[in-house]
Every structure is written in C-alpha cells, then in structure tokens.
Amino acid sequence: MRISVTDRCNFACLFCMPEKDKIAWIPQEEVLSFEEIRRITSVLATLGIEKIRITGGEPLLRRGLETLVRGLASIEGIKSVDMTTNGWHLERKAGPLRQSGLRGVTVSLHSLRADRFAKISGLDALPRVLRGIDRALEVGLGPVKVNSVAIRGYNDDEILDLVEYARDKRISIRFIEFMPLDGLGIWNHDRMVPGREIIEAVSRRYPIVPSGRGHSETSSVWRFEDGRGELGLITPMSEPFCDDCDRLRLTADGKLLSCLFDTEFHDMRHLVRNGTSDEEIAAAIMEAVWRKPDGVQYMPWISDDWAKPRNMNAIGV
Numbered sequence: 408m409r410i411s412v413t414d415r416c417n418f419a420c421l422f423c424m425p426e427k428d429k430i431a432w433i434p435q436e437e438v439l440s441f442e443e444i445r446r447i448t449s450v451l452a453t454l455g456i457e458k459i460r461i462t463g464g465e466p467l468l469r470r471g472l473e474t475l476v477r478g479l480a481s482i483e484g485i486k487s488v489d490m491t492t493n494g495w496h497l498e499r500k501a502g503p504l505r506q507s508g509l510r511g512v513t514v515s516l517h518s519l520r521a522d523r524f525a526k527i528s529g530l531d532a533l534p535r536v537l538r539g540i541d542r543a544l545e546v547g548l549g550p551v552k553v554n555s556v557a558i559r560g561y562n563d564d565e566i567l568d569l570v571e572y573a574r575d576k577r578i579s580i581r582f583i584e585f586m587p588l589d590g591l592g593i594w595n596h597d598r599m600v601p602g603r604e605i606i607e608a609v610s611r612r613y614p615i616v617p618s619g620r621g622h623s624e625t626s627s628v629w630r631f632e633d634g635r636g637e638l639g640l641i642t643p644m645s646e647p648f649c650d651d652c653d654r655l656r657l658t659a660d661g662k663l664l665s666c667l668f669d670t671e672f673h674d675m676r677h678l679v680r681n682g683t684s685d686e687e688i689a690a691a692i693m694e695a696v697w698r699k700p701d702g703v704q705y706m707p708w709i710s711d712d713w714a715k716p717r718n719m720n721a722i723g724v
C-alpha cells in the first residue's frame with residue numbers, strides 16, 4: 408500500500424510536476440489527517456495488507472511525520488513501513504524517523520552532476536540529497552535504495568555512474584522506466600529508456616546475474632557477481648508486470664487507486680468522515696480491488712497522444 412501524505416513538493420522534477428506554480432494544490436481540509444490514514448490502514452491490514460510505503464508529493468514536507476510512522480508501524484499485521492523521498496530533509500529526519508519505526512528509505516536520484524540535478528529537479532540540491540543518503544545509512548535505516556528515472560537525452564549517459572555510486576555505497580539502485588504521467592507532456596516512446604537497454608549497458612561493464620522478480624514485486628533484480636550493490640529494473644512500459652501487481656495507492660485526499668494508470672477513484676475520505684463502519688470501509692476497498700484494470704498493456708490510451716489523467720505527484724509511487 409502506497410500512502411501519499413501530501414501532493415506538495417519542493418522539487419519540480421521535469422518528468423513529474425515541473426510547472427509547480429500552475430498546480431492547484433489539494434486544499435488543506437481535504438487532506439487526510441494522520442488519524443484518518445491510520446484508520447484506513449487498520450482496515451487494510453485486516454484485509455491482508457502488510458507493507459506500507461509513505462510517499463507524496465514530498466512526504467517529508469508533512470509536519471510531524473514521525474507520529475504517522477509510529478501509528479502505522481504499531482498496527483497489528485503491518486510488517487514494514489518504508490518511505491520514498493527526494494532526500495531534501497533526510498539528513499535531519501532520518502534519525503527521528505528510524506526511532507519512530509521507519510524501516511527503509513528510497514531516495515530519488517536522477518543525476519550525480521550538480522548542474523544537471525538542478526535542471527532535472529528544479530532545485531540545486533545534489534550535495535544535500537547525498538548527505539541525506541549517507542545519514543540514512545548511518546542511522547541504520549534499511550534497506551536504503553536509490554530510484555532513478557532514465558530519460559533519453561537528459562541523463563541516460565549517467566546510468567553507469569549512478570550504478571557505480573550505488574555499488575560504492577553498497578546499496579540497491581532501481582531504474583524506473585519513464586511513464587506518461589509527467590507534467591510537461593514530454594513523454595514519448597523514444598524518451599523512455601527500456602529496462603533491457605540498461606541491462607545491456609550495465610552488463611558490458613560488470614558481470615551481473617539475474618535474481619528474477621519476486622511474486623508481485625515491481626522490480627526485477629540483478630546482482631553483481633562481486634556482491635557489491637544491487638540493480639533493480641521497474642519496467643511498467645516495456646515489460647508490464649500487471650498480472651500479479653498487488654499495489655494499492657491512497658492519495659493525500661483519500662482516493663484509493665488500484666492502478667497507477669487507473670482513471671477510476673474510490674473515495675475513502677468521504678467514508679471515514681461520515682461515520683462509516685470498518686466493515687463498510689472494507690467492502691469499499693474490496694470493490695476497488697475487484698475493479699482493478701486488467702493491465703497497462705490492455706489500455707489503448709497508452710500511446711504518445713494519450714491525455715494523461717494526472718501528474719505523478721498527485722498519486723505517489
């Protein structure tokens with residue numbers, strides 16, 4: 408279960424929400440409170456959800472996130488609470504979050520060149536993000552991972568540098584294929600660097616061994632023969648994994664989504680604010696899950712001219 412705690416972000420990544428000034432943020436009163444998120448998660452736990460990932464927008468912009476982490480980690484049946492972050496506030500927050508029960512952290516890192524990082528993310532933040540990753544490792548968050556979106560013509564020449572960085576730190580790096588959920592509409596098939604191309608490039612430099620994709624996992628994993636670091640590929644576009652994808656997403660304003668590309672929302676906020684019983688909330692969740700789309704490969708609108716329903720920051724990956 409991916410829980411977005413805010414749609415707001417202090418970065419403006421060009422493949423997500425570059426035109427920050429034009430975005431109509433979700434009004435504060437529509438954003439779920441920590442108690443509401445905890446209630447929905449408790450019901451989800453009774454239905455078998457065990458793993459939570461906190462995301463956004465930028466989750467570390469939400470004040471007092473430690474309280475939410477503590478609340479979620481203490482729910483019976485929840486085995487892990489992880490977070491995906493841009494890393495801006497991580498140096499300061501890693502310790503308190505670890506103490507609150509956060510397990511691991513995934514940090515988005517799309518370039519190791521300061522000027523390019525600033526161009527891609529809209530903020531001159533590379534040294535600070537790298538310090539955040541170091542701090543996460545120091546305080547013992549685990550796993551610490553790095554997410555990169557490779558975009559042809561923007562950062563695809565840095566794939567091996569990013570891999571080398573991850574190997575140096577002995578952490579896992581995941582390349583996510585560029586998806587057509589970007590704010591500028593720059594997505595097209597040519598800009599997307601398919602996972603297989605990344606594997607070819609990496610295997611020309613390092614001996615790698617496939618570990619496969621675990622059941623219902625989003626990434627297929629490769630290990631380096633020398634045991635340093637790990638490579639993951641998330642290939643929703645070139646090799647979709649919809650058949651056994653069991654991810655659910657809750658937006659900051661309480662909409663449940665059974666697929667990143669789905670256009671159907673299931674409003675949980677209305678339920679938790681209107682005295683609905685846990686049983687009725689559970690039934691609404693099940694209904695959303697049964698209505699999960701067959702898969703991205705069956706969606707005729709996954710094409711260059713598709714009018715995307717929303718930017719990524721509004722969903723949370």
Ligand code: SAM
Nearest residue numbers: 422423463464465492493515554585586719724
């Ligand atoms: N703000 C946090 C961060 O930067 O990691 C969490 C939210 S962000 C939406 C989560 C992940 O989605 C990031 O790793 C980001 O790179 C990825 N992402 C955003 N837009 C994307 C797109 N159009 N295609 C693929 N991945 C995307």
